Amino acid sequence: MLKVGIIGAGRIGKVHGESITKYVPSAVVKAIADPFLNDQTRAWAKEMGIENVYEDYHKILEDDEIEAVLVCSSTDTHSSISVEAVEAGKHVFCEKPIDHDLDRIDAVLKAVEKAGVKYQVGFNRRFDHNFRAVRQAVKDGVVGEPHIIKITSRDPEAPPAEYVKVSGGLFLDMTIHDFDMVRYLSGSEVVEVHAYGNVLVDPAIGEAGDIDTAIVTMKLENGALAVIDNSREAAYGYDQRAEVFGSKGAVAVSNDSSSTAVISTKDGVKGEKPLYFFLERYMQSFADELKCFVEAIENDTQVPVNANDGLAPVLIGLAAKKSLLEGRPVKISEIK
């Protein structure tokens, strides 16, 4: 039985705690740590059967029984806690992004290499049933050589302007998932990026120095071209689609919804909207990424999303920001 500690008891920390408790029979959450513990969190921990609840995450790092740590703390602490945990000999599952700063990511990569532990980054969409089906089709050669990768990724509601000030902006807090998808679905690396963006949803986002609408295009190493379109606010819900077009055909996935019901009246033929909330939409993937993490530890195999996979989308995101700022395509090699 693998003992796991969770650092950070926010929304995603709890999601992971429940996943392990319910869906990963060979692992158990032994401890959770959060500097802002409240009664609700304590009650939740009790319900989950979690033995220890700490304010100080160092107690988790000091517990020799705990072999693996989930870093679910605030984004700005991901890299430093990662380094500490890795140096304490723990296997680490770190929420995305590792960091926005390349030097700090580099420190994590070096620590991981030195310690020889497993380090997985939380790009959960790689475990989503829809995106997996696209990747599988590409891998199986069903669509031939990839020529065009298209990703539509639109949030149901714009975040407050305060958030975008600290999040790194659209490209680093939202598109980063889509950059990962481009790499995952194509099986290739991004070489160059061009970004168009605008403020069409909320002027406050513009005042905060960010955009809320974007189309980002990319050249890939294998010659394929990719495009991502983003919006902070889709009136009909969370829009998450992808398509890979290749020499033999195309594979595309559309949105999930709460039922297949279609209602036909004099007003038209109406189906359900896409699932609105990301936790509802991606719940299965959150559980599956942790299953894979635990399996990689148990079997001493490669984690499915490693530290380099954590780095690459940050590089693309920084290149996209630069492209938008300078009004020109930017090579990834300019960022490194």
Next chain:
Amino acid sequence: MLKVGIIGAGRIGKVHGESITKYVPSAVVKAIADPFLNDQTRAWAKEMGIENVYEDYHKILEDDEIEAVLVCSSTDTHSSISVEAVEAGKHVFCEKPIDHDLDRIDAVLKAVEKAGVKYQVGFNRRFDHNFRAVRQAVKDGVVGEPHIIKITSRDPEAPPAEYVKVSGGLFLDMTIHDFDMVRYLSGSEVVEVHAYGNVLVDPAIGEAGDIDTAIVTMKLENGALAVIDNSREAAYGYDQRAEVFGSKGAVAVSNDSSSTAVISTKDGVKGEKPLYFFLERYMQSFADELKCFVEAIENDTQVPVNANDGLAPVLIGLAAKKSLLEGRPVKISEIK
């Protein structure tokens, strides 16, 4: 160039006239006859380049240049004009139904046999792109041996009660097309029928002695089972679907609409309604049935829908009426 005469210048007569003029290059409409000629019809005939416009259809039968006649007159005259035309040596395309009276249909069958002319009945849906695709899949063995045939057939608007008094009722004016579809799609004959029906749309239809909602089930010679569901009024338009389920799978067709547009808003994901009007929905099939009729004459081959195909659905319809009346399943052999 095959010269054609049209008897009956109502809606369907004009549809056929246009089809021949526009889509059947090797045929031309030489004459049209209707006892109630008006200026609009004369203008239409001129536009179509039709040489002769008569009140008396006998002039068409007497014209030796005319080899083929389309019987598009009122239903109660179909069988008698058919017999006259056949005896005059004309090939005949007769709108459905040939008649509701079995003796009169029999007279047509005998006349056709004696004269050795082509006689095609206007079951246009056999030429519809959707239903043809179902038939093709069945014929190609893609779904294996047929086990279950399902037809949904609902009109967009109920007819006036006056109409159902003379039409023969739901089973003979509307379901008759679906009975033909059961035979066409299954490639088998109906052996027994059971009908449930009710008046749920318009009480006036009930007062006129008919029903407006029905579910009819059938046993087929090849062992398959079939079901038709009918309504006189679907709020969302003309609902025309079919499915054949067999040992290897199923083939299903859904409705056509005016565009593929899908609109996603906070209210849901909305597509177009089915095409509302039968002429719009089935226009292509009306043209194609005439192409096939003309080809059968030119090449002296079998017509695709012969007089027996005209008889069979009438027998099923009469059996369905009897089933509804007597509250029991009725064998087709009881009707003949």
Next chain:
Amino acid sequence: MLKVGIIGAGRIGKVHGESITKYVPSAVVKAIADPFLNDQTRAWAKEMGIENVYEDYHKILEDDEIEAVLVCSSTDTHSSISVEAVEAGKHVFCEKPIDHDLDRIDAVLKAVEKAGVKYQVGFNRRFDHNFRAVRQAVKDGVVGEPHIIKITSRDPEAPPAEYVKVSGGLFLDMTIHDFDMVRYLSGSEVVEVHAYGNVLVDPAIGEAGDIDTAIVTMKLENGALAVIDNSREAAYGYDQRAEVFGSKGAVAVSNDSSSTAVISTKDGVKGEKPLYFFLERYMQSFADELKCFVEAIENDTQVPVNANDGLAPVLIGLAAKKSLLEGRPVKISEIK
């Protein structure tokens, strides 16, 4: 914390055990009983944290801490164990069907009434996201007055002939769910049934005295008509669809599949098959029916599927069997 005992540790017993453990926070499985206990079951019980594992279910009935019992034993014991459990003062959740024998069902109904406990029958499809959406649309009046109810229910694989000898046959082991759906979706009672059936999938099923393909039509109290089509074997998987057509329109649900992936190649545009296995297809509904059962106990409210709801589909099933045998429509009142 409601303590629950499970009688019968077969497939469905374990499904319910997991559902309570994982998804019903206010209930816990305290004991499970099965006469044929094996190591696998003991291991499973341990993993679930179930305190007591018995061979004799009476030990569950005797445990005063246990307030609710799930009857998941073999079908022929449902009614007798139900009566015992009810008389022991337990709330009972009983897998469908209560029994095939009307007297024995009656005994359960009487016992429940006398004891004043909750008694819920396991018609899980009422809790399925798709069927719920249909029911909701009907209830909300979106489709107006129901006129036609259609249910397609086809299994992915035929059961062995041995099974149908003891199961009560197609109408009582399979269609019974669909009969429940007709009542649930229409909000009305079945008055009369007519059944056509045949042996088209497996001759051994015919030799065992049953059919494997059926179309059952029904007249409902509210005037609507209903139809169910069944097959024991759909090559493409588990086919579970429904449609309610009414005065204002129609609501229809189609199948769930493992992803929304659509692959377009020179061979066509291909989507996923329906989910194949009933546990995969209906997992969410199994959890939700137990949540509702526990809530009904905790809040002392009506259970959503009561003993009468357990009786009604058996009556319809017996009427359908009689209809098939006698070749005529059969009124439900003939059965009671």
Next chain:
Amino acid sequence: MLKVGIIGAGRIGKVHGESITKYVPSAVVKAIADPFLNDQTRAWAKEMGIENVYEDYHKILEDDEIEAVLVCSSTDTHSSISVEAVEAGKHVFCEKPIDHDLDRIDAVLKAVEKAGVKYQVGFNRRFDHNFRAVRQAVKDGVVGEPHIIKITSRDPEAPPAEYVKVSGGLFLDMTIHDFDMVRYLSGSEVVEVHAYGNVLVDPAIGEAGDIDTAIVTMKLENGALAVIDNSREAAYGYDQRAEVFGSKGAVAVSNDSSSTAVISTKDGVKGEKPLYFFLERYMQSFADELKCFVEAIENDTQVPVNANDGLAPVLIGLAAKKSLLEGRPVKISEIK
């Protein structure tokens, strides 16, 4: 009755000839001219009832009865014949593109202005049922302010390399339709373009100095962003989709196919491929653009696609070529 002359009896000239003959009752084709007349064309003209067949198109321009001319000759003659026809006082319908040379387009624009005749350009997709539905939704405000316009446009088969040498290349012979769509669907003008392209389909196209795969992004005057993805060869057929996403939602259209048939077997759930051939896919739009042209003449109203609409996509195409060549976004104002 408007008399029309057609200059150029190639494929598209004949399509337009048939459209006028069959679908535009108030117009008639009086003459057709082509320097390479053959028997087949003469036979076709006879069938259509076309009075005069010339080798020299000047005879059409000299015929005072002819009020309108369709310019369907080879692309390099579009602008010069347009000028001649306009100066002869004819209304002109000119196939796209007017020219690839801005000075020659300018000469047409000046001639049209001077003569005061109608001048329509053959951007037929504006008349397509699907794209019209998108435009209508945008116009009606159903999706709010447009934020993102997406167009997928992929041909079923790559043209020979010889063709791309004279066609102006992908952006001017193929994407030009999509540039027109961006303007039409958004109701706004393109301000800046960025293009990524590659040779992934046929190396011979690369050797001929062109690309076969492209993603073009655009900034629009109204602030919206647009993206077009192109391929010369989609294995599954002619892929023609569009989406407009705005502040209130999105409207999207998918492909048309030859039937709605869906076949479910153990291999999956398979639908029809998109219509393969552009004439089949867009036939209705070719007829409708001519109806509108004739109506504009008859009623002396604005043509729906004027000479400026012919110019704008050429400017965008030239900017896209420049962007690809220079590896940077290019403003439309740099081209003019």
